[in-house]
Amino acid sequence: MPLRPASLAVRAYDTVFRQIPVDDAWIEAIRALVARGPVVYVLRNVSLVDLLALHAFTRRFGLPSLGFANDLGAWVQAPGLSFRQPTPGERIRQALEAGHSAVLFLKRPPERLLPRPGSVQRGRSEGDAPLRALIALQREARAAGRALDIPLVPQTFLWTQRPGNLRISFTDTLFGPAEFPGELRAAAQVLLNYKHCVVRAGEPLFLGAFLAEQEEAARTAVATAEPQKPRDEDAAERELGEGGVDGVLARRLTYALLRRLERERRSMVGPAQKPADRVREEVLRSPKLQAVIRELAGAGEEGRVLLERKARRTLRSLQADPDPATLRALELLADTLASRVYTGIDVDKEGIERVREAAKKGSLVLLPSHKSHVDYLLMSWVLRKHALQLPVIAAGDNLAFFPLGPLFRRAGAFFIRRSFKGDRLYASVVDAYIRRLLRDGHAIEFFLEGGRSRTGKVLAPKLGLLNMVVEAGLGLENRTISFVPISIGYERMMEEGSFARELSGGVKQKESVGELLKIGGVLQEKYGRANMAFGQILSLDELREAVGLAPGEVASPAKRRALVTRLAHRVMSEINRATLVTPGSLVAMALLCHNRRGLPHAALLAQCARLTTLVQRLGARTTPSLTRPSGEMRELAIRDAVLLYVRGGLVRQHVPGDTLTGKARKRGRIYTGDDVIYTVPQESRILLDLSKNIIVHLLVDRALISVALRAGAVSESGEAWRPPSLSELEERVRWLSRLFKLEFMFRADAPFEQIFEETTRAMMVDGEIAIDADVVRFGVGHDGLDGRGWVGFYAAVLRNFLEGYRIAARATRVLVQESLPEKELVTRALQVGEQMFLGAEIERSEAVSRPVIENALAAFVEQGYLRRDDGKLTLSDAFRAEETVPVIEARIAGYLQRRSGDLGW
Structure with missing residues (x-):
C-alpha cells in the first residue's frame, strides 16, 4: 500500500507545499529515472517534514507514489492487523515490487541533548537494513537476468539557507541543531521561508553499477577482517555490520550516498560557521605565520608576544563575520534594487550549473570583473537566488568606514589594504587567513583587477592577492581549488557621473557617509538591464600540470610566478570571452x-x-x-x-x-x-x-589591422597612397599592438604572427579586405556595407585611443625643460588635450581621458621614449631635444586621418 499521511494533516501541508517553487530540472530528472525503474529517494536525516514534502511533490507532478519510509511508518500509515509486522527490509521490497517509490533516511539525530559547544554533530546510522534488502533485490534481479538497476537519488530539501553553526545556541538545544533540526524547527523554517525553499536532486547512484564495482572488494574486506574478530570483536562488528559482505556493502553505500548529500548541501550553504574568536585562534596557530612571528621577534619572548597581539588586532580589523540575518536583509534590499533600478538581470544559467558542480568538488575562488560597487551586491544576490553558497569577499579597506564597514563585514566581507609593501607581518596574517578559509571550504570572492574599471574595459590583473590564494591552494593537496571567471555587465552604471569627472581629470572622491547619502538621487534613475555570465572554470590541478608541477612537488618561486601569471591572463581572457x-x-x-x-x-x-x-x-x-x-x-x-x-x-x-x-x-x-x-x-x-x-575587445584585432591599412590609404592632404604589402601591414600592426600593450587585453594563447594571420584570413573570408599579389586592399564587404566601410568603422572604434595617445605625446614636450611626477604630467596632458579638441586637432572629446593618458605614458616608457627617474618621468636620451620629441607624436598621428569618417560608413 502507498503511504497515506493522516488526513487531518493533508490539507494543511498540501496548502504550504504547493507554494514551494520546484525547478523543472528536478521534475525532468526524476521522471527520467522513473522511466528506468523504481526510484529510491535518499535523505540524510529522519524528518517528517521532508517526507511530507516529498509526498506532496510526487502527487503534484504525477510521479509514482511513495510506498516506504523507514522510521516514520507510524506517522503515515495505520498499523496492520497481523501479529507479525513486516521488517523494514521486507516493506521496501514490497513497495518497489508494487511499482511504488521509496524514501530512505540514512541518519537519526544524535542522542546527546546538550552537545558540547564547538563539537561536530553526527547522527546515528538508520538505513542499514533497508539498504541490505535493496542489495539483495538487485542481486536477485541480476541472477534472474532482469534489466533492473535501482537508482538511489540523493534528495536535498533546503528549508533555510543559513549555514550550520558550530556555536550551540539555546534554540539548538530546544529544537535541534541546524544539521539535525527537530520537527518543530523544520516546520517553522518551511512556514517562514516557503517562497525561498530549494528542492534539489543530487547525482543518482545506480545500485547495479555500484555492486559490480564494490562487491569483490567487500568480499576481500570480509575475508581479511574475520580472523581479527576474536581480538577486537567490537571493531570488526562496527566495520562489517550485520550480514557479512552485505553489511560491508551497505556501509560503503551509506558513505557514498552521504558524501553526495553533503557535497550537494555544502554547495548550497557552505561550511559550518565557526565563532569569530575560534577562527582567529586557528589562524594564529598557522605554522607559517608562527615562523614569521618568531623570525621578526628574534630571540626574545616579549617580542613574540607583542607581535602575536599585533597579529590578533590585524585579524580583528580584517576578518569577516557573516551573519544570516544581515544577509537576509541585504537580499531584500537587492530584490528592491533589482526591481526598481534595473529593467531585468540576465543570468547565465548554464554557467551557474557549472559553478554548482565545481562547488561540490572543492573550494571556489570567484573572480568577477569590477565595474561598479553594485558588483558586490549583485554577485551575492545571484548566488543566493540560485541556491549557491555565499562567498567571503575581499574588499578594500577604503570601504571599512562606518556605517557600511560593519554592515559589509556581517555580509561576509573582509577588508585588506591596497598594498602590503614593507609590512611582512600584515602580509603573513592575510595569507594565513586566506589559507584557513580555503581549508574550511569557504568560497572566496575578489576582484582581480584591483579597483573598478573607469573605462568599461577590463583592467590588467593585479597579482598580489591571487598569488596568496594560489600559494595557499598549492599547500592543500587533498582539496580541489577552482577559479571561476565572471563577467558582470550593465547598460548604464550608477557611478557614471563620478566616473566622468574622474576620467576628465577630477579627483576621486573618498568613500564616506556623505557620498552614501547621495545615493537617493541615483536610485531615482533607470539603468536598463544588468547581466552576469561565467567563463570556463579553471582548476588549480590543471594549471599545475600546465607549468610542469608534479603532484606533491613544492613549487619554486619561478614556477609559482609562471602559474600565477598564466592563471591571471587566462581569467581575464575568459572574462572577456564571457x-x-x-x-x-x-x-x-x-x-x-x-x-x-x-x-x-x-x-x-x-x-x-x-x-x-x-x-x-x-x-x-x-x-x-x-x-x-x-x-x-x-x-x-x-x-x-x-x-x-x-x-x-x-x-x-x-x-x-x-x-x-x-x-x-x-x-x-x-x-x-x-x-x-x-x-x-x-x-x-x-x-x-x-x-x-x-x-x-571583440573588435580590437580587426581594428588594429584597419588602422594600419587606413594609414596607407589616404593622407591628410588627400594625396593617394599605395596600398601596403602584407609584410608592411604586419609591421604596422606589430608596432600598434606594442603601443597598446597596456590598453587592451590581447589574446595570450598564441604568438602575434599567428593572431595576425588568423585575423587577416577571417577579414578576407568576410570580404572586408582582399589580398592580391601580396598587396592588401579593401574587400567587397558584407551585410550591406562594403570593405572600405567596414575598415573605416573598425578604425573609428580605436580613434579615441589613438587621439588620447597623441595628446600624451604632445604633453611630453614639457619634459624637454624639466622632469615631472607622472600625476602632474597627466594633469598637464588633460589640459593639452582640451586645447587640442577645441582647436580641432583631435575629433573625439572622449580621448581626453585620464586612464588613456596614463596608459599612454606607461607605453612610452615601455617603448623607450620615456624613463622613470626618482619617481619622475623624463625623456630618454634619444628624444631629449626640441627637434626630436615631436617624432613621438608624429608617429602616432601618422595612423590618424583628418576626419574619422573619410572611409567610414
Whole structure:
C-alpha cells in the first residue's frame, strides 16, 4: 500500500507545499529515472517534514507514489492487523515490487541533548537494513537476468539557507541543531521561508553499477577482517555490520550516498560557521605565520608576544563575520534594487550549473570583473537566488568606514589594504587567513583587477592577492581549488557621473557617509538591464600540470610566478570571452563610431543589426533581450536601449518640427517615431564610451589591422597612397599592438604572427579586405556595407585611443625643460588635450581621458621614449631635444586621418 499521511494533516501541508517553487530540472530528472525503474529517494536525516514534502511533490507532478519510509511508518500509515509486522527490509521490497517509490533516511539525530559547544554533530546510522534488502533485490534481479538497476537519488530539501553553526545556541538545544533540526524547527523554517525553499536532486547512484564495482572488494574486506574478530570483536562488528559482505556493502553505500548529500548541501550553504574568536585562534596557530612571528621577534619572548597581539588586532580589523540575518536583509534590499533600478538581470544559467558542480568538488575562488560597487551586491544576490553558497569577499579597506564597514563585514566581507609593501607581518596574517578559509571550504570572492574599471574595459590583473590564494591552494593537496571567471555587465552604471569627472581629470572622491547619502538621487534613475555570465572554470590541478608541477612537488618561486601569471591572463581572457553583448553596448558603439552629425533611427537599426551578426560570427554571446532564439536581433531592444540613454541625458533626439534656431518642443512623453535622428552631446560622449568599451575587445584585432591599412590609404592632404604589402601591414600592426600593450587585453594563447594571420584570413573570408599579389586592399564587404566601410568603422572604434595617445605625446614636450611626477604630467596632458579638441586637432572629446593618458605614458616608457627617474618621468636620451620629441607624436598621428569618417560608413 502507498503511504497515506493522516488526513487531518493533508490539507494543511498540501496548502504550504504547493507554494514551494520546484525547478523543472528536478521534475525532468526524476521522471527520467522513473522511466528506468523504481526510484529510491535518499535523505540524510529522519524528518517528517521532508517526507511530507516529498509526498506532496510526487502527487503534484504525477510521479509514482511513495510506498516506504523507514522510521516514520507510524506517522503515515495505520498499523496492520497481523501479529507479525513486516521488517523494514521486507516493506521496501514490497513497495518497489508494487511499482511504488521509496524514501530512505540514512541518519537519526544524535542522542546527546546538550552537545558540547564547538563539537561536530553526527547522527546515528538508520538505513542499514533497508539498504541490505535493496542489495539483495538487485542481486536477485541480476541472477534472474532482469534489466533492473535501482537508482538511489540523493534528495536535498533546503528549508533555510543559513549555514550550520558550530556555536550551540539555546534554540539548538530546544529544537535541534541546524544539521539535525527537530520537527518543530523544520516546520517553522518551511512556514517562514516557503517562497525561498530549494528542492534539489543530487547525482543518482545506480545500485547495479555500484555492486559490480564494490562487491569483490567487500568480499576481500570480509575475508581479511574475520580472523581479527576474536581480538577486537567490537571493531570488526562496527566495520562489517550485520550480514557479512552485505553489511560491508551497505556501509560503503551509506558513505557514498552521504558524501553526495553533503557535497550537494555544502554547495548550497557552505561550511559550518565557526565563532569569530575560534577562527582567529586557528589562524594564529598557522605554522607559517608562527615562523614569521618568531623570525621578526628574534630571540626574545616579549617580542613574540607583542607581535602575536599585533597579529590578533590585524585579524580583528580584517576578518569577516557573516551573519544570516544581515544577509537576509541585504537580499531584500537587492530584490528592491533589482526591481526598481534595473529593467531585468540576465543570468547565465548554464554557467551557474557549472559553478554548482565545481562547488561540490572543492573550494571556489570567484573572480568577477569590477565595474561598479553594485558588483558586490549583485554577485551575492545571484548566488543566493540560485541556491549557491555565499562567498567571503575581499574588499578594500577604503570601504571599512562606518556605517557600511560593519554592515559589509556581517555580509561576509573582509577588508585588506591596497598594498602590503614593507609590512611582512600584515602580509603573513592575510595569507594565513586566506589559507584557513580555503581549508574550511569557504568560497572566496575578489576582484582581480584591483579597483573598478573607469573605462568599461577590463583592467590588467593585479597579482598580489591571487598569488596568496594560489600559494595557499598549492599547500592543500587533498582539496580541489577552482577559479571561476565572471563577467558582470550593465547598460548604464550608477557611478557614471563620478566616473566622468574622474576620467576628465577630477579627483576621486573618498568613500564616506556623505557620498552614501547621495545615493537617493541615483536610485531615482533607470539603468536598463544588468547581466552576469561565467567563463570556463579553471582548476588549480590543471594549471599545475600546465607549468610542469608534479603532484606533491613544492613549487619554486619561478614556477609559482609562471602559474600565477598564466592563471591571471587566462581569467581575464575568459572574462572577456564571457562578456555578453547588450543592446546598450551596440547602440553606444554605433552612435560613437559614425561619420555623421546625427544618426537616423533606421541607420542605427541597420548598423546594430550588422554588428549583431558580426559579434555572433566572432563567437560572442548576446543577452536574451538582444536576440531571439534564432539569433535575429530584436529591433525593440535597440529602441529601448537608445531611449534609456535619451532619458538619462546621454543621447539627444531630434524629431520633425524641431528647428536649429528654436528650442525643441516639450512633449508629454519621449518621441518614438522612426523619423527621429539621434545625436550625442560632446559632454556625454565619455559616458557613452563606458558602454562602448564593454565590447571593444571583440573588435580590437580587426581594428588594429584597419588602422594600419587606413594609414596607407589616404593622407591628410588627400594625396593617394599605395596600398601596403602584407609584410608592411604586419609591421604596422606589430608596432600598434606594442603601443597598446597596456590598453587592451590581447589574446595570450598564441604568438602575434599567428593572431595576425588568423585575423587577416577571417577579414578576407568576410570580404572586408582582399589580398592580391601580396598587396592588401579593401574587400567587397558584407551585410550591406562594403570593405572600405567596414575598415573605416573598425578604425573609428580605436580613434579615441589613438587621439588620447597623441595628446600624451604632445604633453611630453614639457619634459624637454624639466622632469615631472607622472600625476602632474597627466594633469598637464588633460589640459593639452582640451586645447587640442577645441582647436580641432583631435575629433573625439572622449580621448581626453585620464586612464588613456596614463596608459599612454606607461607605453612610452615601455617603448623607450620615456624613463622613470626618482619617481619622475623624463625623456630618454634619444628624444631629449626640441627637434626630436615631436617624432613621438608624429608617429602616432601618422595612423590618424583628418576626419574619422573619410572611409567610414
